[in-house]
Amino acid sequence: MTDRFIAIIGGSGLYEIDGLENTDWVSVDTPWGAPSDAILTGTLEGLKLAFLPRHGRGHVLDPSSVPYRANIDALKRLGVTDVISMSACGSFREEMAPGDFVMVDQFIDRTVARARSFFGPGCVAHVSMAHPTCGPLTDSVAQAATQAGATVHRGGTYLAMEGPQFSTLAESNMYRDHWGADVIGMTNMPEAKLAREAELCYASVAMVTDYDCWHPDHDAVQVADIVRTLTGNADTARRTIAHLPALLNRQKTPCPQGCDRALDTALITAPDKRDPDLIARLDAVAGRVL
Ligand SMILES: CSC[C@H]1O[C@H](OP(=O)(O)O)[C@H](O)[C@@H]1O
Numbered sequence: 001m002t003d004r005f006i007a008i009i010g011g012s013g014l015y016e017i018d019g020l021e022n023t024d025w026v027s028v029d030t031p032w033g034a035p036s037d038a039i040l041t042g043t044l045e046g047l048k049l050a051f052l053p054r055h056g057r058g059h060v061l062d063p064s065s066v067p068y069r070a071n072i073d074a075l076k077r078l079g080v081t082d083v084i085s086m087s088a089c090g091s092f093r094e095e096m097a098p099g100d101f102v103m104v105d106q107f108i109d110r111t112v113a114r115a116r117s118f119f120g121p122g123c124v125a126h127v128s129m130a131h132p133t134c135g136p137l138t139d140s141v142a143q144a145a146t147q148a149g150a151t152v153h154r155g156g157t158y159l160a161m162e163g164p165q166f167s168t169l170a171e172s173n174m175y176r177d178h179w180g181a182d183v184i185g186m187t188n189m190p191e192a193k194l195a196r197e198a199e200l201c202y203a204s205v206a207m208v209t210d211y212d213c214w215h216p217d218h219d220a221v222q223v224a225d226i227v228r229t230l231t232g233n234a235d236t237a238r239r240t241i242a243h244l245p246a247l248l249n250r251q252k253t254p255c256p257q258g259c260d261r262a263l264d265t266a267l268i269t270a271p272d273k274r275d276p277d278l279i280a281r282l283d284a285v286a287g288r289v290l
């Protein structure tokens with residue numbers, strides 16, 4: 001049985017967490033380049049935890065420049081088994097108000113300028129993204145967030161846009177009225193796809209900061225408004241993390257949803273046709289099946 005090892009990927013406003021014991025900032029090299037920053041590792045009441053600031057400390061990386069593959073590879077390489085993404089987002093629903101937490105269970109991927117797979121020519125794989133987040137992990141995080149005092153919405157569709165500009169009013173209306181999106185952000189894709197390829201359980205907490213630009217009673221979103229709401233959201237996020245040890249087993253048992261076996265049915269390239277260089281790069285992500 002392996003140890004459970006939880007990674008938090010902190011989004012805008014969440015650049016560090018406190019309360020960990022035996023801490024170390026670890027620099028990890030990956031075949032996909034350097035991650036967004038060093039990774040903070042430690043334990044919380046005996047639960048192994050890692051923390052990675054998605055945009056780097058000081059928020060130096062825009063959403064298109066985040067090295068998503070290096071981030072997920074580095075976490076997998078460290079032995080992480082579960083990833084909890086905590087992100088700022090805009091809301092398309094009146095009832096999902098600034099300050100609320102939405103437990104994402106679906107995505108619409110509108111990103112266009114990012115490397116979105118570890119696989120490719122020389123080793124082709126097609127994982128299922130039908131259920132892109134891990135249900136059991138999401139349940140535990142939702143419980144922790146509720147205990148932390150957050151208003152939690154169970155289930156929501158996150159539209160991932162390229163950015164860095166915010167949406168036009170026409171786009172905002174289309175995503176909300178016709179596409180069924182509940183929240184919008186710029187980072188959860190391809191992160192969730194890569195986590196699935198790396199056979200990591202992935203949960204996403206979308207922390208609402210604004211109503212984007214569709215709401216007739218609210219001004220169109222601006223960074224300054226987001227930052228104001230982010231401070232409170234980041235405090236609730238830290239309290240949520242503090243509740244996790246009481247809710248999560250220390251041992252990693254097989255994921256009931258099969259996140260940890262996603263590659264069992266995904267590889268299609270004949271073994272004798274595989275590219276040795278790519279296979280070497282896939283050592284951490286897909287070593288279990290290669
Ligand atoms: C600072 S507002 C826009 C920025 O915030 C969100 O980042 P993250 O998902 O990492 O919290 C959003 O996706 C944009 O990147």
Ligand SMILES: Nc1ncnc2[nH]cnc12
Pocket residue numbers: 088089090091161166167184185186209210211212213221226
């Ligand atoms: N309205 C919005 N659109 C895209 N990303 C966001 N992050 C926070 N608010 C956002």
